[in-house]
Amino acid sequence: MWRLHQIKLALTSLSLVIGAWLAVWLGQPKPAAIIDWFDVLGEGTTLLVCLGWLLLIVSRRPKSQVTNWLFLGCSLLTFSYLLDVLDEFFRYPEHLRLMSWLESIPAPFGMLALTLGVLGWLKEQRVIERQLQSREQVLREHQWIDPLTQLYSAAYLQALLQREQAAQQQLNLLVLDLKGFSHYNRQHGVAAGDTLLRHLSELSLSLLRPADVLCRFAGDRFVALLPATGPTAAELLALHLKHQLDKHLTTGSAVQLQYAVLPVSPSERIDTIFTRIEQVRFQPSQPSPVTQPA
Numbered sequence: 001m002w003r004l005h006q007i008k009l010a011l012t013s014l015s016l017v018i019g020a021w022l023a024v025w026l027g028q029p030k031p032a033a034i035i036d037w038f039d040v041l042g043e044g045t046t047l048l049v050c051l052g053w054l055l056l057i058v059s060r061r062p063k064s065q066v067t068n069w070l071f072l073g074c075s076l077l078t079f080s081y082l083l084d085v086l087d088e089f090f091r092y093p094e095h096l097r098l099m100s101w102l103e104s105i106p107a108p109f110g111m112l113a114l115t116l117g118v119l120g121w122l123k124e125q126r127v128i129e130r131q132l133q134s135r136e137q138v139l140r141e142h143q144w145i146d147p148l149t150q151l152y153s154a155a156y157l158q159a160l161l162q163r164e165q166a167a168q169q170q171l172n173l174l175v176l177d178l179k180g181f182s183h184y185n186r187q188h189g190v191a192a193g194d195t196l197l198r199h200l201s202e203l204s205l206s207l208l209r210p211a212d213v214l215c216r217f218a219g220d221r222f223v224a225l226l227p228a229t230g231p232t233a234a235e236l237l238a239l240h241l242k243h244q245l246d247k248h249l250t251t252g253s254a255v256q257l258q259y260a261v262l263p264v265s266p267s268e269r270i271d272t273i274f275t276r277i278e279q280v281r282f283q284p285s286q287p288s289p290v291t292q293p294a
């Protein structure tokens, strides 16, 4: 996970070093006798808690917009609290307002960014919960759940298609596939490949609509069943999904996410649909490398 957030971590570390350096450069050390150690304890603890939050975010969260808000919020708060602690040890010239601004301005923006992050996180959780609730009744049916990604399996997709066919539903399938995944496995190891599949599943789940059902069809191929969705809407959804996945899973190796939309008519046989999924031709797209850390 850490490697996903390298740039953010580097920028935050740099800002903290610059903040500390400014305090030391512009300030005069206070005599030990006038230092308020209760303030140091209180502000120091807050600073450590903010740093702890930052570490939690980079160690637990995948790359996403929500992660960016959370990270930005914590970084700004950490910066403010660092200067807050340092001004217990350094006194700045009366006319110099810079340190006071640097200490107080980032904090409210940090709280705002953190709030946006938490709201986004709640939204993400709601979507995942809805998906989880809708499959509660089949959780015990092992053959319907893929053990690696916890998504529905191809067997479940088959059952679902049969149900939709019986209800004479016209629907579209969105097929996602990682091109070059076997090379990625060879290069980074199967465990890293597993992690990539899991991240792809989690991100896709959080981006799809509540009624869509995402299944792992086989290996690196996923199928989302899009009920009551016309071809144009399905294509738009597919583009949005690809754009977001490329954005949040991209770090620079030769794995490419490809997609195709397959319209399915109510009279089509299930084995024919499965053959079409296996042999689908993907949309030609610009190279957009997708990787996860080894």
Ligand SMILES: Nc1nc2c(ncn2[C@@H]2O[C@H](COP(=O)(O)OP(=O)(O)OP(=O)(O)O)[C@@H](O)[C@H]2O)c(=O)[nH]1
Residues within 6 Å of the ligand: 148, 177, 178, 179, 180, 181, 182, 183, 185, 189, 190, 191, 192, 193, 194, 197, 218, 219, 220
């Ligand atoms: N890490 C991991 N790899 C898997 C898993 N299941 C299948 N694979 C690997 O996924 C790869 C799928 O093969 P292909 O579909 O040919 O992969 P590809 O290199 O992306 O080929 P194209 O999609 O044709 O570009 C194989 O190398 C499998 O060993 C899994 O659960 N975990």
